[in-house]
Structures are given as C-alpha cells and as structure tokens.
Amino acid sequence: MSSETSAGAPLIVKDVVCGFCGLGCDDLVVEVAGREVRPKASVCPEAARLLRRLEPAGEAGPVTDEVYDQARRLLDVARAPVFAGLGADIEGGRAILDLAIRHGGVLDHAASDGLFANYAAVQRTGWLSTTLAEVRNHCDVLLVIGEDPAAAFGRFFERALPAEALFAASRHVIVLGGSLGASARRQLGGATVTELAADDPVAALAALCQMVSGPAPRGASFGGAAAEALAEAAAALKGAAYAVAVWNAGSLDRADLIAERATRLVDALNVTTRAGVFPLGGRDNVIGINQLLLWRLGYPLRTAIRGEASEHDASLYATGAALKDADLLVWVSAFRPEPPPAFDGPVIVIGHPDTEFATPPDVFIPVGTPGVDHAGTVFRMDSIVSLPLGALRVATLPSVAEAVRRLEPVR
Amino acid sequence: MRIRLRGGRVLDPTNRENAVARDVEFVDGRVVAPTGERADAEYELGGAIVMAGGIDLHSHIAGGKMNLARLLMQEDRRAYPEKILPGMSGSFCGCGGGRAVPTAHATGCRYAELGYTTVFEPAMLGSNARSAHLEMADIPNLDTGAYLVLGNDDFILRLIARGAPQEEINAYVGWMLKATQAFAIKIVNPGGINAFKFNARKLDLDEANPHYEVTPRTVLTTLIRAVTELGVPHPIHLHGCNLGVPGNDETTLATIAATEGRRLHLTHLQFHSYGTEGDRRFSSSAARIAAMVNANPNISVDVGQVMFGQTVTASADYMSQYRNRGLANPKKSIGMDIELDAGCGVVPFEYRDKNFVNALQWAIGLELFLLVEDPWRIFLTTDHPNGGPFTTYPHLIRLLMDRDFRNAQLATLNKTAQAHTLLGGITREYSLEEIAILTRAAPARILGLADKGHLAPGAVADIAVHDENADREAMFSKAKLVFKDGRLIVRDGEVVDLAPGTTHVVRTEFDTAIEGKLDAWFDRTVGLKAKHFRIADGELRGGRGPTVLTCVGGAS
Structure with a gap:
C-alpha cells in the first residue's frame, strides 16, 4: 500500500469481528494507520497478538506466477496429497475443497483433535447442547471440567456469564480438576466459584454423574476429589434451573472420556431440570471448515477423496497418520503463523506471511489474514452462529481463496 | 438462445391446459409464445407430458440441523455413496451422497432427476441463517428459499408479554425477514420450544408459557396478523403444538378455529391428526380434520407423509424431539437450545410397516391426501427427511394415483393398523392434472411466485418433461428432460449439467x-x-x- 495512506491519520475501527479462537467476539476496537494495526479495547491477549501489525515495511509481498506454476507441478504429480492446517475462512475452505476434489487427497484441520474427541461421544449417543446466548441468560450453574477456559478463550467468562442475565438469578461456577486465574475471576465479578481439585477428572466426573443420576457411589474420594465436595456439586447441578458443562477437549487428556461423561451428566440432569453441554474449541474456523465438509461431502474433517468418492476415518485421516502415506503436504494457515508439521516429502504452504519454518517449504505462498486483510465468514464454536469478518486495511496479499483458485489448471 | 420442445402435451393447471398437444418455446430462460422462428435446439417429445418444474414448499435441505443430522447419521452417508453421473463423465464434482440427509449437491441432483427445480427450506433459525444461506449456495440445479422460524424467540415473546402494539411486532417481523434473507414466517410449536428452556415439557394451545405467560394461541394470532398486514404472500407456515402426541387432533381443530377465517398453512398435518381411540389409544382423526380443512377455505396444508424405512428426523421442535428421543433408531439423538431464538432436535427413526403406530401414520397421511378435496390447498410432502426422504415422492405419487396399488400395499401392513383405517374403502385416485397442481401450480400460487409453476409466456423456463407411463412411480422417478432457467440439466433421468440456482426472499416495509x-x-x-x-x-x-419479492402490505 502507498506511503500516502500510511501517513494518514489513524482510524479507530469499532465493532471489529474476531475469528481467531472461535468465541466470536464482535466488539473489538482497533486503531488502523495505513498498514499498521493496533489493538485498542475489548481485545484479549491472543487476539491482540494476532491482530497487531507494527512493521508493515518488512511484510512479504505477493509471489510470482512461477511460484504458482511450481505449486501446480507438485500437485499434478502428487498421488496422495494431504490438505492440512485448513486455517481459512469459508471461501478459502471452498477453494481448498474444490482443489482436493480435483486432485484427490485427505482433508484435516490443525485444531481437529478436540473436535474428534467430542465426536467420540456425540456420534455414539448424541448429546444435549446449548449456545452462547442461552448460557449468557439462562445458566445459573456452570461446571468447568479441566483448565480455566480463559486460558485459551480470553474473554470466555465476560461473554458467557456477564453480570446481567435475563433469567439466571445467580451465577455459580464449579471447576472440576482445575482452577481459575485472575482474569477469569475478574470477569466473573460477583459469581460464586467452587474449585474442586481432582487428579483424575475422568473418575471424578464419572462419580459426579452417578451422584446426579442415582444412588451415590461408595467411597471417600473419586479421582482425587472428596466425595463430600462432589456431592455438594451434584446437589448444586440438580438444583440449577439451567446447568451448563464446558470443557476444552483440545487441552484435556482423555478428552473423549470427559466428553462422554459430561454428555451423560447433562442427560441425567435433563430428566428433572434443564442443562446443556457447551464444548469449547473452534480456533481458526475449524468449525466452519467442518460444517462446509459436512454439507459438501456428507462427512466431517479427516475425510479422504479418492477416485470419485470420499470416505471418512477419524483415525486414518488425521493429519499425523495421513502424512505417513502422503507424497505431498499442502498446509494452509491464514489466521496465524503456524508452521506445518514435519514431513519428508514436498510441502506447499499457503500461510501467514510471518510463518517461520524449521525447514523451508518447497513452495510458500503468503496470504492475507481473514479479518485483517480480507472479509470472510467464520463459524463460532457452537457451530450455529457464523460471523462476517471485515477487512481492516487494503490487502496486498491474496486471500486463501484467491491463492488456491490460482492453482487450478490454466485454461 | 431459443429452444423448442415439439410434440409434447402441456399440463399446466394454472392456465387450464390439461395435456394439450402444443409446442413449448423458451428464449434465454423465459417461456415465450410459440413462433415459427429457427430454434437453436429442438427436442422431439413424442407425446411426453410437459410441466413446469416441480416446487416443494416444505423440505429440510439446509441449515445447522441438517449438518447435525449428517454428523449423527454417518451410516446414511456410507450406505449411499457418490452417484456416478454418466452424463457428466470426467467432471467429478464431489457430489457427496446420503439418502435421508443427502449433501447439498446430492440434494440438488436428486431433486432435479425427479423434475423439481425449486425447493423451500421450511425452518431456518435467524441465528443460523448465514449458515443456511452458505449451504443453499452450494445446492445446484434448484432455486431455494427459507422460512424464518419466529415465535419462540425471546424478543417477540417479550414484546407480546408486555402488550406491545401490533405495529411494533410487524416492524420486528419485517426487520427479521430482511436481516435473515427469508421468504416467509414459520412457527414451530408456538412458544413451546421457549417454554422447554424453562423446563416445561408440553405446551397446549391455551397453556401459558411458564416465564412469559403468553399462550401459543396468542403467538399464532399475533404472527398471523403480522404477515397479513405486511403483505407476505405465504401465510404463516405452522408446525403446531403437540406434534406426534395422540389426542393432538383436538389441538389441530382448535388451531384452525383460532384463525377466525385468516389464512394459515398447517404443515406436516399427518403428525397432528392423531386421536386416542382404540385399545392402543392411538387412532386416525384424518376424516375429522380433513372435513374441517374442507370447510375452511382459509386453510392450506401439506401432509408430511410417512414412508417406510430408515430416516432421520430433524426439527426446531426440541420440546417434542426430546420427548421422542426414546424412540430413536439407532439409539442416539442430539438436542440443542439455540440463541434465545429456538432449538433443534435430531432423532434417527425407522418407520416400520409391521409396527402398528408407523403403519397407521402411513395410512393417516394417505387418508388426508384423499379426503381433503381441494388440490390447490394440499401439498405433496414427506416433510423430508422427517417422514421419509424426498426421493420417495414417485412411490407416493403412485399410492395417490393407483388405488389397487395402494390397497395391495395396505394389505401388507400391520394387521391391527389395517383395521383402524378407512383407507381401503376410499376410492379416490388422483389424476395427473391434480398431481401437477399439488407439485407445481398450487405451491407457486401459495408462495406468490407469479412466474413459476406454469408455462405461459413470461414464466421462468424451469420445465420438466416426463414420458407417459401407466406405472406412475416409474413415470415420476426419472424425468425425460429437465430445464433450469432454460438450460438442460437432466436427460433420461440423469443429471447432465449443474446450473446455479437463485434464492427467493421477500422484503416488506417496516418502521x-x-x-x-x-x-x-x-x-x-x-x-x-x-x-x-x-x-x-x-x-x-x-x-x-x-x-427479491417486494410485498405490498396494508391489509389486516
């Protein structure tokens, strides 16, 4: 962009939509001066880091036609490409999917581990879930399983449990197997917080579930949590008008078992009162790309297109496993400078311009960031709401969709 | 580009043409009066039936609940892999597959093969509207549109509870239609989905919401007035209270009475026509309800016919779906409270012909089809996929048109159910013209789509050609030719091209x-x-x- 513009007066942009962690905040305030972007208000530390642009002079420029030609050659000879990372908005995802349909290959997202841990529960039994606005207004008892949600989702409590609610008369947060940090406590204001230490949250949660659904199990403690404290938590959950269980499957050991037991707990609560699971996750539009695959291919992520059919296997087509049989890695990461996993074969990266590589890829096509350089659509973690990202500055780099469409055969 | 269809017989009930032998001509996607000019392409039809493209006014084809259904029912997807399209060899489009919940592409292709060119998603949540539109954009060969679900959202319930003036309600409805790019207003279990969030497990027509103290009747009449005054062509599209509950016949009759002569569309009426007679406390009330529909010209209905086999039910009616989750087959289900807006429930279901309830549901649907007299006020639906996938329509058409076939099917069903239905004694058989009314002319009319559902000059050149066949299931299973906006998309029952569709929306004035x-x-x-x-x-x-269809309001 020209120097005249960068010399212009800074512009304060309000109501900026953020697509990074999946919480879907849309009230950020940033200052834009030419190509510089400075977070100003309502920005969590993670978003601040990913939005900030302070040294536009050193930014990578668009690559030449020859680079696209080289990428096209690699794609043409590949027999088993893996399209991974997939940190892109919906239009970017559509372009990658079309490319994968043309060349065949496996599709997976960098943040899909948590998603598939949850799917282990949801595909076996289903679950009863809820969305952000319901939590904000109905939830009077929130069960957090594992780490402080504010660690990965900076403004979680401010967004999910604000002081004002239409219906919830009070707010009680029960943390099982973790503790809340200062930021979470500040956001929660006057809410009651109970922390229940547990060295085995799966066992503690199973006991809690049993206490809610029937006669309490025998024992003084479960998974390191005192039976008495668990019984109090069970009573609070049963006494809630609307209880909600949250966990971040991406950061938990044995997350599939946590998801399964949380699902059972919420099922048991709904016999007499109302409750829902609210699984945390969804960075870099993993939910949106997953939704896109579901309506386009009928399968979620971790799906392979071979010949004229697609097939899904959550283990076989996870990035790590799929790379063992791959002869090309196409890595897409537009939201953050995340390098590709180690891979012996050729690598094409369509990524954030600041990406640092241990080994330089065969092809690197830097792309703009959705919500900074390009407008685009991303999904929130609940998979129901999607949001329009805006552009904060004029793009000098292509979007993922633009870059990927240039990889289609020259007509 | 001028295209001429020669030697066909035109079935266009809107223009009172019943198998009239004449040419049909269209130029650049619009029907024109036949000329002697040289055409760019001519098709010799040899007496085949020519109709406007089919219009389905109620089929769940897009939105979050369908993706939840796809996620939950991967076995449906695996059992129905990508269909090879010989007419499109070498151009694999990644169509996906599935039967109960097909992918976006498969939805467009399978509908096109049946001669349908326009389909409406009947339950779009405002909070999920962007997603539904993204998905509809990926459906080829069909024009689409969506009805916005209102009446369980806390904003409108608060307005109604505080006695807000109708003008304010209307302004909200007008704003929401525009904001969500919707075509009509749907109400699902009026206020019931909301009441479930406050732990109510049922809500009758005159029962107060536990929090707002607003009744379903008030929600219904308030929204009927809103769409009437805003001039939205399609009346309120109602999924009533007590879906699937024996004894809901009384609710349905009371709902019709509650309209006091104003227009109302009752959707998947079959699921709302259950009595409590007999040892099993489950009986058909189709005759009573059909009589009431016949007597009230302000009422239109679609059936939501049950078709035997595996499907998955997906509905915004979380209250009812939660109640029914014990019947899930396979045993798994999803429920969701959504965004101070509504909810959703996804429950896989297998309708079995030897099961008393399922067999009677099948019979009740057919009784409704055959006992409602005016074909302009009843529409052919299975509430896809809730009663069965839309790909069963040809079979359903044969059941309606062929009494012997119908009775032969009936004879194979659960014996007790056979004894509880009037179906065997009903002699009516639908004519081809009536099928054309149910599946294109009447939907276009009730939706206010003036240039669809017929073949007069000016109409959109969405055209389906079917070879005559005494086996009506065979006849309607594969269209001979289908044109979308004048472009050939199906030949001999196979998709040969993917044409982009459009999405219909309405706009009203509002304060x-x-x-x-x-x-x-x-x-x-x-x-x-x-x-x-x-x-x-x-x-x-x-x-x-x-x-965009711009509404002219003012009437009340």
Missing part, C-alpha cells in the same frame, strides 16, 4: 424505529451485534444475491 431496540437487544442480551447478525445481499449465492 425502522425498531432498529435501536434491536441494536441494544443483540449487543447486550444476545452477545452478537445486530449488524453482524444481519446478512448482506452479497452473502447469498456466492455474491449473486437473492431474487
């Missing part, structure tokens, strides 16, 4: 003073700004935007 209140509501209460909730025209159909 923009509502915007300040909505800004505050979304920002503080929902946690999402109104301007980000709103969907821009450019977000539809890959930037091409919607096809």
Whole structure:
C-alpha cells in the first residue's frame, strides 16, 4: 500500500469481528494507520497478538506466477496429497475443497483433535447442547471440567456469564480438576466459584454423574476429589434451573472420556431440570471448515477423496497418520503463523506471511489474514452462529481463496 | 438462445391446459409464445407430458440441523455413496451422497432427476441463517428459499408479554425477514420450544408459557396478523403444538378455529391428526380434520407423509424431539437450545410397516391426501427427511394415483393398523392434472411466485418433461428432460449439467424505529451485534444475491 495512506491519520475501527479462537467476539476496537494495526479495547491477549501489525515495511509481498506454476507441478504429480492446517475462512475452505476434489487427497484441520474427541461421544449417543446466548441468560450453574477456559478463550467468562442475565438469578461456577486465574475471576465479578481439585477428572466426573443420576457411589474420594465436595456439586447441578458443562477437549487428556461423561451428566440432569453441554474449541474456523465438509461431502474433517468418492476415518485421516502415506503436504494457515508439521516429502504452504519454518517449504505462498486483510465468514464454536469478518486495511496479499483458485489448471 | 420442445402435451393447471398437444418455446430462460422462428435446439417429445418444474414448499435441505443430522447419521452417508453421473463423465464434482440427509449437491441432483427445480427450506433459525444461506449456495440445479422460524424467540415473546402494539411486532417481523434473507414466517410449536428452556415439557394451545405467560394461541394470532398486514404472500407456515402426541387432533381443530377465517398453512398435518381411540389409544382423526380443512377455505396444508424405512428426523421442535428421543433408531439423538431464538432436535427413526403406530401414520397421511378435496390447498410432502426422504415422492405419487396399488400395499401392513383405517374403502385416485397442481401450480400460487409453476409466456423456463407411463412411480422417478432457467440439466433421468440456482426472499416495509431496540437487544442480551447478525445481499449465492419479492402490505 502507498506511503500516502500510511501517513494518514489513524482510524479507530469499532465493532471489529474476531475469528481467531472461535468465541466470536464482535466488539473489538482497533486503531488502523495505513498498514499498521493496533489493538485498542475489548481485545484479549491472543487476539491482540494476532491482530497487531507494527512493521508493515518488512511484510512479504505477493509471489510470482512461477511460484504458482511450481505449486501446480507438485500437485499434478502428487498421488496422495494431504490438505492440512485448513486455517481459512469459508471461501478459502471452498477453494481448498474444490482443489482436493480435483486432485484427490485427505482433508484435516490443525485444531481437529478436540473436535474428534467430542465426536467420540456425540456420534455414539448424541448429546444435549446449548449456545452462547442461552448460557449468557439462562445458566445459573456452570461446571468447568479441566483448565480455566480463559486460558485459551480470553474473554470466555465476560461473554458467557456477564453480570446481567435475563433469567439466571445467580451465577455459580464449579471447576472440576482445575482452577481459575485472575482474569477469569475478574470477569466473573460477583459469581460464586467452587474449585474442586481432582487428579483424575475422568473418575471424578464419572462419580459426579452417578451422584446426579442415582444412588451415590461408595467411597471417600473419586479421582482425587472428596466425595463430600462432589456431592455438594451434584446437589448444586440438580438444583440449577439451567446447568451448563464446558470443557476444552483440545487441552484435556482423555478428552473423549470427559466428553462422554459430561454428555451423560447433562442427560441425567435433563430428566428433572434443564442443562446443556457447551464444548469449547473452534480456533481458526475449524468449525466452519467442518460444517462446509459436512454439507459438501456428507462427512466431517479427516475425510479422504479418492477416485470419485470420499470416505471418512477419524483415525486414518488425521493429519499425523495421513502424512505417513502422503507424497505431498499442502498446509494452509491464514489466521496465524503456524508452521506445518514435519514431513519428508514436498510441502506447499499457503500461510501467514510471518510463518517461520524449521525447514523451508518447497513452495510458500503468503496470504492475507481473514479479518485483517480480507472479509470472510467464520463459524463460532457452537457451530450455529457464523460471523462476517471485515477487512481492516487494503490487502496486498491474496486471500486463501484467491491463492488456491490460482492453482487450478490454466485454461 | 431459443429452444423448442415439439410434440409434447402441456399440463399446466394454472392456465387450464390439461395435456394439450402444443409446442413449448423458451428464449434465454423465459417461456415465450410459440413462433415459427429457427430454434437453436429442438427436442422431439413424442407425446411426453410437459410441466413446469416441480416446487416443494416444505423440505429440510439446509441449515445447522441438517449438518447435525449428517454428523449423527454417518451410516446414511456410507450406505449411499457418490452417484456416478454418466452424463457428466470426467467432471467429478464431489457430489457427496446420503439418502435421508443427502449433501447439498446430492440434494440438488436428486431433486432435479425427479423434475423439481425449486425447493423451500421450511425452518431456518435467524441465528443460523448465514449458515443456511452458505449451504443453499452450494445446492445446484434448484432455486431455494427459507422460512424464518419466529415465535419462540425471546424478543417477540417479550414484546407480546408486555402488550406491545401490533405495529411494533410487524416492524420486528419485517426487520427479521430482511436481516435473515427469508421468504416467509414459520412457527414451530408456538412458544413451546421457549417454554422447554424453562423446563416445561408440553405446551397446549391455551397453556401459558411458564416465564412469559403468553399462550401459543396468542403467538399464532399475533404472527398471523403480522404477515397479513405486511403483505407476505405465504401465510404463516405452522408446525403446531403437540406434534406426534395422540389426542393432538383436538389441538389441530382448535388451531384452525383460532384463525377466525385468516389464512394459515398447517404443515406436516399427518403428525397432528392423531386421536386416542382404540385399545392402543392411538387412532386416525384424518376424516375429522380433513372435513374441517374442507370447510375452511382459509386453510392450506401439506401432509408430511410417512414412508417406510430408515430416516432421520430433524426439527426446531426440541420440546417434542426430546420427548421422542426414546424412540430413536439407532439409539442416539442430539438436542440443542439455540440463541434465545429456538432449538433443534435430531432423532434417527425407522418407520416400520409391521409396527402398528408407523403403519397407521402411513395410512393417516394417505387418508388426508384423499379426503381433503381441494388440490390447490394440499401439498405433496414427506416433510423430508422427517417422514421419509424426498426421493420417495414417485412411490407416493403412485399410492395417490393407483388405488389397487395402494390397497395391495395396505394389505401388507400391520394387521391391527389395517383395521383402524378407512383407507381401503376410499376410492379416490388422483389424476395427473391434480398431481401437477399439488407439485407445481398450487405451491407457486401459495408462495406468490407469479412466474413459476406454469408455462405461459413470461414464466421462468424451469420445465420438466416426463414420458407417459401407466406405472406412475416409474413415470415420476426419472424425468425425460429437465430445464433450469432454460438450460438442460437432466436427460433420461440423469443429471447432465449443474446450473446455479437463485434464492427467493421477500422484503416488506417496516418502521425502522425498531432498529435501536434491536441494536441494544443483540449487543447486550444476545452477545452478537445486530449488524453482524444481519446478512448482506452479497452473502447469498456466492455474491449473486437473492431474487427479491417486494410485498405490498396494508391489509389486516
């Protein structure tokens, strides 16, 4: 962009939509001066880091036609490409999917581990879930399983449990197997917080579930949590008008078992009162790309297109496993400078311009960031709401969709 | 580009043409009066039946609940892999597959093969509207549109509870139609989905919501008035209270009476026509309800016919779906409270012909089809996929047109169910013309789509050609030719091209003073700004935007 513009007066942009962690905040305030972007208000530390642009002079420029030609050659000879990372908005995802349909290959997202841990529960039994606005207004008892949600989702409590609610008369947060940090406590204001230490949250949660659904199990403690404290938590959950269980499957050991037991707990609560699971996750539009695959291919992520059919296997087509049989890695990461996993074969990266590589890829096509350089659509973690990202500055780099469409055969 | 169809017989009930032997001509996607001019392409039809493209006014084809259904029912997808399209060899499009919940591409292709060119998603949640539109953009060969679910959202219940003037309700409805790019208003279990969030497990027509103390009747009459005064062509599309509950016949009859002569569309009426007679406390009330529909010209209905086999039910009616989750087959289900807006429930279901209840549901649907007299007020639906997938329509058409076939099917069903239905004694057989009314002419009329559902000059050149066949299931299973906007997309029952569709939306006038209140509501209460909730025209159909029908309001 020209120097005249960068010399212009800074512009304060309000109501900026953020697509990074999946919480879907849309009230950020940033200052834009030419190509510089400075977070100003309502920005969590993670978003601040990913939005900030302070040294536009050193930014990578668009690559030449020859680079696209080289990428096209690699794609043409590949027999088993893996399209991974997939940190892109919906239009970017559509372009990658079309490319994968043309060349065949496996599709997976960098943040899909948590998603598939949850799917282990949801595909076996289903679950009863809820969305952000319901939590904000109905939830009077929130069960957090594992780490402080504010660690990965900076403004979680401010967004999910604000002081004002239409219906919830009070707010009680029960943390099982973790503790809340200062930021979470500040956001929660006057809410009651109970922390229940547990060295085995799966066992503690199973006991809690049993206490809610029937006669309490025998024992003084479960998974390191005192039976008495668990019984109090069970009573609070049963006494809630609307209880909600949250966990971040991406950061938990044995997350599939946590998801399964949380699902059972919420099922048991709904016999007499109302409750829902609210699984945390969804960075870099993993939910949106997953939704896109579901309506386009009928399968979620971790799906392979071979010949004229697609097939899904959550283990076989996870990035790590799929790379063992791959002869090309196409890595897409537009939201953050995340390098590709180690891979012996050729690598094409369509990524954030600041990406640092241990080994330089065969092809690197830097792309703009959705919500900074390009407008685009991303999904929130609940998979129901999607949001329009805006552009904060004029793009000098292509979007993922633009870059990927240039990889289609020259007509 | 001028295309001429020669030697066909035109079946166009809108224009009173019943198998009239004449040519049909269209230029650049619009039907024109036949000329002697040289055509760019001519098709010799040899007496085949020529109709406008089919219009399905109620089929769940897009939105979050369908993706939840796909996620939950991977076995449906695996059992129905990608269909090879010989007419499109070498151009694999990644169509996906599935039967009960097909992918976007498969939905467009399978509908096109049956001669359908326009389909409406009948339950779009405002909070999920952007997603539904993204998905509809990926459905080829069909024009689409969506009905916005209202009446369980906390914003309208608060308005009604505080006795807000009708003008304010109307402004909200007008704003929401525009913001979500919707075509009509749907009410699902009026106020019931909301009541479930306050732990109510059922809500009758005159039962008060535990929090707002508003009854379903008030929600219904308030919204009927709103769409009437705003001039929305399609009447309120109602999924009533007590879906699937024996004894809901009384609710349905009371609902019709509650309209006091105003227009109302009762959707998947079959699921709302259950009595409590007999040892099993489950019986058909189709005759009573059909009589009431016949006597009330303000009422239109679609059936939601049950078809035997595996499917998955997906509905915004979480209250009812939660109640029915014990019947899930396979044993798994999803439920969701959604965004101070509504909810959703996904429950896999297998309708079995030897099961008393399922067999009687099948019979009740057919009784309704055959006992409602006016073909312009009843529509052919299975509430896809809830009663069965839309791909069963040809079989359903044969059941309606062929009494012997119908009775032979009936004879194979659960014996007790056979004894509890009037079906065997009903002699009516639908004519071809009546099928054309149910599947294209009448839907176009009730939706206010003046240039669809018929073949007069000026009509959109969405055209389906079927070879005559005494086996009506065979006849309607594979269209001989289908044109979308004048472009050939199906030949001999196979998709040969993918044409982009459009999305129909309505726009009404409304008092923009509502915007300040909505800004505050979304920002503080929902946690999402109104301007980000709103969907821009450019977000539809890959930037091409919607096809807008401007409503003329004023009547009340």
